[in-house]
Amino acid sequence: MKRGVPWLWLAILLPLQAHATQADQVKASHGWIRLLPADLPAAGYVTLDNQGSSAATLVSARSAFYASVMLHQSATDTAGGSSMRMLDRLTIPAHGEVSLAPAGFHLMLQEATHPYKPGQTIDVTLDFADGSHLRVPFMVRPANAPD
Amino acid sequence: MKRARLARLACLFVLGLLLTACQRNDATAPWQLTDISGHMPDLAFALTDDQGKAVTASDYRGKVTLLYFGYTHCPDVCPLTLAHLHVVMQRLDKLADGARILFVSVDPQRDTAEALHAYVTAFDPHIVGLTGSPADIEALTKRYRAAFSREPGKAGGSYEVSHSSGIYIFDASGKARLLATPEDTQDKLVHDLHLLLSPGGAT
Numbered sequence A: 001m002k003r004g005v006p007w008l009w010l011a012i013l014l015p016l017q018a019h020a021t022q023a024d025q026v027k028a029s030h031g032w033i034r035l036l037p038a039d040l041p042a043a044g045y046v047t048l049d050n051q052g053s054s055a056a057t058l059v060s061a062r063s064a065f066y067a068s069v070m071l072h073q074s075a076t077d078t079a080g081g082s083s084m085r086m087l088d089r090l091t092i093p094a095h096g097e098v099s100l101a102p103a104g105f106h107l108m109l110q111e112a113t114h115p116y117k118p119g120q121t122i123d124v125t126l127d128f129a130d131g132s133h134l135r136v137p138f139m140v141r142p143a144n145a146p147d
Numbered sequence B: 001m002k003r004a005r006l007a008r009l010a011c012l013f014v015l016g017l018l019l020t021a022c023q024r025n026d027a028t029a030p031w032q033l034t035d036i037s038g039h040m041p042d043l044a045f046a047l048t049d050d051q052g053k054a055v056t057a058s059d060y061r062g063k064v065t066l067l068y069f070g071y072t073h074c075p076d077v078c079p080l081t082l083a084h085l086h087v088v089m090q091r092l093d094k095l096a097d098g099a100r101i102l103f104v105s106v107d108p109q110r111d112t113a114e115a116l117h118a119y120v121t122a123f124d125p126h127i128v129g130l131t132g133s134p135a136d137i138e139a140l141t142k143r144y145r146a147a148f149s150r151e152p153g154k155a156g157g158s159y160e161v162s163h164s165s166g167i168y169i170f171d172a173s174g175k176a177r178l179l180a181t182p183e184d185t186q187d188k189l190v191h192d193l194h195l196l197l198s199p200g201g202a203t
Helices: A004-019 B002-019 B077-098 B113-121 B134-143 B186-197
Strands: A026-034 A042-050 A056-062 A066-076 A081-086 A090-092 A097-100 A105-112 A121-128 A133-141 B046-049 B054-056 B064-070 B099-105 B127-131 B149-151 B160-164 B167-170 B176-180
Touching: A026 A121, A042 A056, A042 A090, A042 A121, A042 A133, A056 A066, A090 A097, A097 A105, B046 B134, B064 B077, B064 B186, B077 B099, B077 B186, B099 B113, B099 B134, B113 B127, B167 B186, B176 B186
Parallel strands: A026 A133, B064 B099, B099 B127
Antiparallel strands: A026 A042, A042 A097, A042 A105, A056 A090, A056 A121, A066 A081, A066 A105, A081 B160, A121 A133, B046 B054, B046 B127, B064 B167, B149 B160, B167 B176
16 A cells, blocks of 8 residues: 555656646747837736646746847845846746836847738747746737826 | 806807816816926027937927927837827817927937937827936936936946936926926826817916
């Protein structure tokens, strides 16, 4: 009896681990990019909903449309100053949601490789800590789009 | 006596409804933003606008001005603020013609008049981009205690600029009147600008 229990657990957990990658667990919605003129860096926003029972960690992002995509966070200091810092990773807790939204977490997209316009949709690939990837459509919106 | 007071209350109530602007109306202080009258100096500067023309604060006398410091290589917070101000201008409708948003670059090395022009016109026709010598820009930020700093050390020679995110509002005579922070709602901005811009309004 005692010897049988660990085997039973292994039998249950192994298939789960093999199939539920972090990218599988995360549902992305409301992806959009605020497009600025003259190839200025643009910000990308998306809501990430982790439906899995373990945390998912976003470690990088990339797109065929930009030479560089970085994970950033805007912060306001006590003096009312506004600044940005780069993040190495962003963890979405189990059964939790993290929004990349204006004045907070965002993707900074630099050096567009293709010209494109508001109304188009471009793909951004999100890379997770376990090596899994999630391709997310981002709607391109004009500079003055309300959030 | 009592009737007069009732009538006044009724007026205030109707005014409150008309202005829609959330929150309770304080009869003694009409402003919903932070009142800085007498605490900040009058608008004064000598810079270059986004058309490449030399301008001073006196060129904007007669307009209610909103002074905001930012830079074009700022993809998140600056565009958010300018997009909000665009909505505020739309809500003010014709009254917005009496207002100018002065977007002063704290990154004059990269923000030429042409770069600023493309940037501000992407947001709203009431925005004027202003740039100038680093010394002139610094003097203006110091005048309004809007500190900024450069954050060096990024690959590819790029850098970021930390800057004050407040919006300083001046009346048509160039007097400092109100300060809006990013936490202030569009409703508050619309409410107070409506008062400043209305003929015979609070001047």
